[in-house]
Ligand SMILES: Nc1ncnc2c1ncn2[C@@H]1O[C@H](COP(=O)(O)OP(=O)(O)O)[C@@H](O)[C@H]1O
């Protein structure tokens with residue numbers, strides 16, 4: 001695997017809303033195929049950060065390069081799973097998952113095959129003709145996940161995607177995510193404020209400080225998937241991250 | 249299980265009980281109407297005709313053109329023709345305008361103030377202006393209908409587009425969609441329910457406006473018919489006209505309802 | 520801060536000024552440079568006529584007098600209709616049998632626009648005030664009734680269940696839960712009703728009257744005086760806007776009260 005090619009390069013990123021400084025000089029790299037978790041307290045600027053990467057917010061200063069080019073959703077194959085519920089209520093489950101493929105002008109026959117494949121993976125095949133209001137919150141989240149994965153993005157951004165779900169479902173979807181990631185080799189940026197979740201998923205964890213957010217530290221999690229949360233090594237890393245976070 | 253069924257049947261029985269009350273109430277009402285008019289003759293038929301007379305006039309008005317010069321269907325046809333003309337043009341201009349105003353903020357900054365200036369003026373107030381400009385006829389009435397429709401549909405479309413959630417726009421943009429793609433695949437679908445409401449409101453406004461215009465200055469149309477009948481002391485024809493106005497309005501609304509169901513399928517059912 | 524013009528707080532007022540000024544300018548040039556000017560006065564003429572009619576009578580009254588006539592008609596009939604509508608709507612919600620008896624008439628009358636009642640109303644009530652009151656009443660009544668009814672039946676059933684468990688009687692529940700919970704609905708209905716009342720009084724005065732804003736524009740039509748018509752329309756628009764603003768203001772006050780009261 002070509003794990004040492006730099007995929008995403010963030011250089012001196014700053015973002016201000018009016019006089020409020022939210023992101024303060026953030027710089028880091030992400031390698032191709034890496035699974036990076038970004039941990040930070042609520043309100044520190046995690047969503048702002050990820051929105052800057054996707055050009056939804058214009059950075060006040062700094063540069064974001066994807067494959068050595070200034071990031072541009074029209075050119076790069078990015079998918080973003082939002083913190084809030086984001087399925088479209090006028091589309092069926094199938095049509096929701098199909099949305100990104102349609103934007104990218106994938107031919108119909110191919111779209112159908114792919115959508116069905118990913119609906120199967122997230123276990124929503126039976127529900128493909130349902131509308132979002134007929135589904136539960138966790139199913140909707142799986143629709144968003146399928147919608148993102150089906151485009152086989154080079155860069156997958158996830159903003160506390162499991163924040164609203166109950167524990168059991170979270171575990172299940174975390175495992176699903178790891179499976180998908182291993183199958184597709186996508187680069188993943190996963191935001192959470194849940195330390196255990198970060199240690200469970202990530203190859204590398206990046207910790208942000210309180211607002212204005214700076215990079216506090218970055219540490220690797222060298223454990224095989226699937227991980228066991230009772231494993232002493234797991235617990236050790238979790239404690240280490242917790243310790244770093246205490247100093248917020 | 250058993251309990252469910254019994255509760256259900258009790259509710260059904262109550263429902264049918266209420267329908268009976270409604271029917272009785274209606275029968276009593278019609279009887280009293282008949283009693284004081286055709287029965288006892290308390291009220292002159294020049295003021296209020298009885299139900300039998302109204303019933304007869306309703307059917308004879310389909311082929312009798314006296315006293316106002318045309319049959320019911322001729323009047324209705326004339327009114328409907330102008331209504332639909334003004335409606336279609338109003339919708340064809342109002343929807344795009346509402347969309348563009350809501351989607352392009354810079355356009356909005358300049359278009360909205362003028363629109364807001366015209367918006368509180370009810371459509372019927374334009375009747376005199378149009379009659380002075382274009383005389384009595386299709387053009388002046390069509391213009392007045394157009395204005396009422398245009399204002400209603402533009403506002404509703406505008407509001408609908410503005411309800412687009414940022415997160416939906418963002419989903420579209422991060423997949424690399426252009427602004428115009430997002431407009432057609434995210435904003436317009438979001439606006440559809442509001443847009444359908446707008447179509448309905450505008451249709452009601454159009455139908456009201458045409459009748460006002462015909463009452464005021466016209467030589468045919470259902471509004472003209474009832475206005476003429478007043479001068480001729482034929483309240484039976486007035487009531488026939490009012491019934492026709494009500495039925496036509498309901499049928500038009502019902503047709504739009506069918507369209508709405510088709511367009512909004514999956515979004516309406518199971519509230 | 521290097522904000523662009525579009526993001527600054529000046530963008531709105533400046534563009535509004537440019538846009539309205541541009542509109543008036545096009546209007547002005549349009550009527551002054553074409554044959555349209557024979558029929559259509561320019562904005563300056565209309566405005567001066569509007570201002571002038573505050574001191575010069577049109578018919579029997581100044582423009583203010585006409586506006587007050589129209590407004591007083593609305594005030595009287597609208598108040599009565601709102602009151603009756605609230606009672607009727609709540610009663611329909613409270614007593615299903617009353618609803619069953621009343622609803623057929625309601626459903627028959629509702630699809631007929633109030634304006635279509637004008638000839639019948641004149642026949643019944645003559646050319647005086649009563650006709651106008653009747654028409655405005657029709658314009659306001661059904662919306663208020665329908666909204667009050669919707670408010671009364673859409674009260675959270677759990678709330679009612681809880682109150683019943685605590686031993687509240689149906690009457691108590693109705694007075695302390697249903698009525699307060701219906702207030703926002705009622706208010707929404709009253710807002711719609713006020714603007715349709717305003718349109719209806721204008722229409723009624725246009726068809727038959729000797730005073731009021733509707734009369735003013737229709738008499739302008741009869742003497743081919745476009746300035747008078749447009750001055751009247753300016754007044755109609757301003758009052759319509761004023762009434763809507765006033766209702767929004769009341770709603771804000773009232774909803775605060777409702778939240779506190781709940
Ligand atoms: N569009 C915006 N305008 C102004 N302030 C914002 C905006 N978005 C976020 N903020 C502010 O930025 C800070 C960080 O927000 P956010 O990035 O959502 O935090 P997180 O996702 O880490 O919880 C908050 O204080 C928030 O108030």
Ligand SMILES: [Mg+2]
Pocket residue numbers: 043046047048083159160
């Ligand atoms: Mg966030």
